[in-house]
Amino acid sequence: MGRRHVFTRSELLDHTKRMLLEHGYEGFHLKSLSKRLVGARSTIYQYYANKDEIIAACMRRVMEGVLEQTQAVDETDCMEALRQLLTIYLREAGFHQLMAHAHKIDRTSSAAAAADLAFVEQAHDTLKNQIERLLARAREEGRLNPDIPLPAVTGVFINLINTPNLMNIPLPEWSRMLFQLWLEGAGKRP
Amino acid sequence: MGRRHVFTRSELLDHTKRMLLEHGYEGFHLKSLSKRLVGARSTIYQYYANKDEIIAACMRRVMEGVLEQTQAVDETDCMEALRQLLTIYLREAGFHQLMAHAHKIDRTSSAAAAADLAFVEQAHDTLKNQIERLLARAREEGRLNPDIPLPAVTGVFINLINTPNLMNIPLPEWSRMLFQLWLEGAGKRP
Amino acid sequence: MGRRHVFTRSELLDHTKRMLLEHGYEGFHLKSLSKRLVGARSTIYQYYANKDEIIAACMRRVMEGVLEQTQAVDETDCMEALRQLLTIYLREAGFHQLMAHAHKIDRTSSAAAAADLAFVEQAHDTLKNQIERLLARAREEGRLNPDIPLPAVTGVFINLINTPNLMNIPLPEWSRMLFQLWLEGAGKRP
C-alpha cells in the first residue's frame, strides 16, 4: 500500500471550476491551482496528463451534474418543466461561461480530453434540444405569443441565466421572478 | 520627415478590441497582435508603453463612442429613450465583456493606463445612472409592472445585450424585438 | 525527495559577486551568470525571485562576513584596531565598489531585496562609525597630527583599500605597508 492521496480528484476539479470562472481559460494556471490544494504542483500529474485534460474533465463533470438533473424533469407540463430547467441552470453558477472555453482546448494533446469534450458537446446538444422542444410545444399549446419568432424567445430564455442578481435574492425566488419577467414582461399589464 | 507609419493607432486598437473579445485579457498577446498588423512587435511600443496601456486605451475608446451616442438620446419619452439605448448598446458588440477586464489591469505600471481606466469607470457610472433613472421614471409613470422589484427589471434589461442573435436578425429589428420581449414578455397576452 | 541541486545558493552568490565586480550593476546579466553555473537560466529563479534580489543577497552576504570580523576586533589599542580593520577590508576585494551599486536596486520589486538592502545600509553605518570613533580617539590620544582635519584623514584611510597592489605583495605585509604609509607618509623622516 502506498501513501495516502493528498487531495482527491474531486477536490482538484472543484478548485479548477472556481478558478476557471474567476480567471478564464487563459488565466488558469496550475501553479495557482496547486497553491489552493494541499500537495505539490507535480502531484497533479498523477491524476491528469496535462492542463487541458483537467479542464475537459472539469467541464464534463459539471455537465454530467446538470444533465442528471435535467433528465429527471417531468415534461408533462411544458411551462412547469421550463421553470424547473431555469432553476437548475441558475444553480450551476457560471455554467455557460465555463462551456464557452471548450473550443480553446487542444484536442490533439490528449485522447482523454478529446473524449470528455465530445461528451460535453453531445450533452450540450441534448440540453439545447430539450429546451427547444419544450418551447415549441408551449407555442403550439398557445402559451406563447405567436408573433415572436421562436429563436428570439429561446435566446432570451437561455440568456436569463446570466442576469446579474444585484440584490442577491435567494435562488428559488430569483428563479420565479426571472421566469415571470420572461413570460409576462416588465411592462404594466392592461 | 521620418518613415511612413505602418499602421495607425486606430488600427491597433481595432485589432486589440477584436482579440480581447476572442481571447480575453489573459489570452491577449502582443505577438498575435503584431501578426495581425503589418509591422514588427516592437513597433507597437512606439504607440503605447506597455500592454496594459493598450488595453486601457482600447476600453476608453469604445466607451467614448458609446457615451457620445447615449448622451445624444432625447429623454423626454422614457420608453423611447430606453429603446434607443438598447440599440446603441447592441451595436457595440461585446461591450460588457470588454469592460469586465478592467479590474485586471495593473494601474501602477502606467499613469496613462490609470487615467484611461478612471475615465472608463466614471463613464460606466454615468451610463448606469442614466438607465436606472429612466427605468425609475418609467415605473413612476405607470409603464412598468409595480410588482417586480426595480433591480430585477434593470438586470434583465441590461442583460438583453448579451442575448445570442441566433438568426442574425438585422440590428434595428433585433433591437425592437428584444425590447418588446422585455416589455411584454414571451407569453400569450390574454 | 526531488532532484539533486545543480548548484548551491552559495555558488550562485560567489559568481554574482565576481561578475558584479567585473561588469558592474548594469553589466550583470543572468544569461552570463547561468553560463558560469551548470544549470539553465530559469533555474536561478528557484533561488531568487528576480535579479535585484540576487544582487541584494550578494551584498548582504559580503557585508555579513565583514561585519563578523570587524566586530571581533579588540578596540583597546586604537592604532592596533585600525591596523586590523585595514587588513579585514583589504581581504574583501572590491568591497566598496560592490556597495556602490546599492542605490541602483529597485526596492519596490521585492520585499526580500528591500530587507537585505536595509541590513546592508545599517551595517555600513556601523562600520563607518567604528572607524570614525577609532580615528577620533587616536587623535585625542595624540597619535595623529592635529593640524589635519579629521575628515581628510578618514577619507585617505578608507581610500587605502583601493590602492592597486602592483607587485601582488601578500596581504599581511601589504596591509602593514599601507598602514605605515598612511601613518608616517612616503617622505624621508628627518
Next chain:
Amino acid sequence: MGRRHVFTRSELLDHTKRMLLEHGYEGFHLKSLSKRLVGARSTIYQYYANKDEIIAACMRRVMEGVLEQTQAVDETDCMEALRQLLTIYLREAGFHQLMAHAHKIDRTSSAAAAADLAFVEQAHDTLKNQIERLLARAREEGRLNPDIPLPAVTGVFINLINTPNLMNIPLPEWSRMLFQLWLEGAGKRP
C-alpha cells in the same frame, strides 16, 4: 548650405562623459544621451558611427586635455612637479573611473574607436612613466623614505585621486592637503 547643427560634437562628448561617470559603461544609453541633447537620437549617427566610437572619442578627448597640462609641468623640482600633477588629476574628476571602461569597448566594430583607444593607451603609459620617473628621482634625491618599495609609494600616490572629498574642500587646498598627507603621513610627528 544645409541646416544648422543642432548640437556640437563637443556638447555630445560633454554629456557622454558626465553620463559615463554616473552610470558606467554598461549603463550608458544613447536614448538617455539624446534626451539631454536638443536633437533626435538618430542625429547622433551624423557624428559617430556607433556607441563605442562615441565612448572612445570621449575618452580620447579627456586624455588629451590631461596630457596637455601634464606636459607643461616643469620637472626641475620633482616634488613640486608631483604636487602639480596631483592637482591636474584631481581637477579631472573621475578620470580613472572613466579609463577603466576602455577594455570593454569592442575594437572590431569601428576603426575610429580602435585608433582612439590606441591613443588613449599610449597616453596612459606616458602619464604613468612621468609619475614613476619623478618618484624615482625623488627617491634618489633622498626625499622619500627608502624603506618603502617604490611601487607601493606609486600606488598610494595615484590612488590619492579617488579620495572622497567629504567636506568639499576647494581644489587647491584639497590638493595641498592630500599631498601633505601622502608625504608626511597622518601620524603625529615626533
Next chain:
DNA sequence: AATGAATGAGACTTCATTCAT
C-alpha cells in the same frame, strides 16, 4: 504515490541601429 528541483518555450520590454522622408 509524492514531490522538490530542473528546464525550455514563450511572453513582455528595451535599445542600438537603419531607413525613408
Next chain:
DNA sequence: AATGAATGAAGTCTCATTCAT
C-alpha cells in the same frame, strides 16, 4: 543635415511539464 518611425537582437521573467529521489 535632421529626424520620426521601424526593427531585430537580447534581456528578464513565467509556466507547463519532466525527472530523479
